Amino acid sequence: MNLSRRHSLKLIGTGAIALAASPYVALARSTEGLMKKIPSSGEKLPVIGMGTWRTFNVGSDTALRDARTEVLRSFFDHGGGMVDNSPMYGSAREVVGYALDKMGSIPETLFSAEKIWTPEDDATRTQTAESAEMWGVEVFDLMQIHNLVAWEPHLATLRRMKAEGKIRYIGITTSHGRRHREFERIMNSETLDFVQLTYNLTHREVEQRLLPAAADNGIAVIANRPYDGGDLIRRLKRTNAPLPDWASEIDCQTWADFLLKFIVSPPAVTCAIPATSRVEHMQENMGARLGRMPDEATRKKMIRYVENL
Numbered sequence: 001m002n003l004s005r006r007h008s009l010k011l012i013g014t015g016a017i018a019l020a021a022s023p024y025v026a027l028a029r030s031t032e033g034l035m036k037k038i039p040s041s042g043e044k045l046p047v048i049g050m051g052t053w054r055t056f057n058v059g060s061d062t063a064l065r066d067a068r069t070e071v072l073r074s075f076f077d078h079g080g081g082m083v084d085n086s087p088m089y090g091s092a093r094e095v096v097g098y099a100l101d102k103m104g105s106i107p108e109t110l111f112s113a114e115k116i117w118t119p120e121d122d123a124t125r126t127q128t129a130e131s132a133e134m135w136g137v138e139v140f141d142l143m144q145i146h147n148l149v150a151w152e153p154h155l156a157t158l159r160r161m162k163a164e165g166k167i168r169y170i171g172i173t174t175s176h177g178r179r180h181r182e183f184e185r186i187m188n189s190e191t192l193d194f195v196q197l198t199y200n201l202t203h204r205e206v207e208q209r210l211l212p213a214a215a216d217n218g219i220a221v222i223a224n225r226p227y228d229g230g231d232l233i234r235r236l237k238r239t240n241a242p243l244p245d246w247a248s249e250i251d252c253q254t255w256a257d258f259l260l261k262f263i264v265s266p267p268a269v270t271c272a273i274p275a276t277s278r279v280e281h282m283q284e285n286m287g288a289r290l291g292r293m294p295d296e297a298t299r300k301k302m303i304r305y306v307e308n309l
């Protein structure tokens with residue numbers, strides 16, 4: 001985490017006081033939220049991060065910006081770490097910057113994940129600087145090349161920036177199953193700290209080649225679209241589908257627990273980044289860090305259960 005001068009260095013405690021307000025306090029007492037190591041460094045990250053696509057693209061409306069500030073505050077109150085953003089997400093970078101500023105102090109657990117998204121080969125540094133200004137940070141923890149756009153020149157510049165201490169980690173992203181063959185080739189031929197890809201209970205193509213490639217090459221994995229853009233969890237909630245009896249054996253109290261624990265339990269996956277505009281959904285999502293996680297046999301049962309609903 002790196003802060004600009006406009007943010008105070010006073011840090012928010014993310015421990016007992018924050019958790020006392022959580023509906024998951026009983027579980028939180030019995031077990032720590034799950035953290036996973038970034039293979040290239042050993043640094044640990046909470047397994048539930050957050051996305052900002054659409055949900056934080058609220059423009060300059062102060063009431064909406066303040067509402068998103070509460071979502072971000074709740075994320076950190078419940079032990080959140082990674083916040084993912086991109087120049088592609090409209091006003092989301094400025095809104096995250098507004099929210100961090102409004103919070104008055106930056107949580108020490110913030111892991112800032114931005115993206116380069118421009119076909120201009122020589123714009124890597126200027127776009128990073130523009131994003132840093134919007135967030136109010138000096139150095140991003142992670143800079144990812146969004147959807148492989150102009151990936152070769154951006155990667156070369158990002159390597160230099162990492163060596164200069166201007167970013168801490170480098171990654172590439174894809175989603176919706178796009179360009180997996182090329183993605184895999186890059187994972188096997190370039191040194192990367194992170195990849196970001198789509199993985200959820202109904203879209204599991206990455207299990208075949210990309211997750212094994214990440215494990216083999218020591219690359220951290222960020223799972224985007226964990227709720228399939230929201231369709232999956234909304235369908236399960238709308239139909240009042242019950243959780244199976246055995247969900248309690250893996251400490252699942254909600255569909256958010258069920259869907260997110262499925263994603264973050266395999267060793268190759270480092271974290272999932274659900275996006276939300278609502279505090280109550282953030283509280284639900286962060287609950288998935290806590291308690292027991294499914295093993296492989298249970299994960300197979302989870303797939304069968306949802307497929308048969």
Ligand SMILES: NC(=O)c1ccc[n+]([C@@H]2O[C@H](COP(=O)([O-])OP(=O)(O)OC[C@H]3O[C@@H](n4cnc5c(N)ncnc54)[C@H](OP(=O)(O)O)[C@@H]3O)[C@@H](O)[C@H]2O)c1
Binds near residue numbers: 053225227233282284
């Ligand atoms: N190529 C790329 O690099 C790429 C591509 C896609 C996504 N991403 C990243 O991944 C993040 C996540 O993906 P996503 O935003 O597409 O989809 P998602 O996280 O799968 O779903 C987001 C939707 O789920 C709803 N939701 C969240 N928590 C909920 C809960 N507990 N109960 C009910 N509904 C809930 C949200 O609505 P509410 O606001 O009502 O909660 C929102 O509409 C993005 O925001 C972005 O940061 C990256």
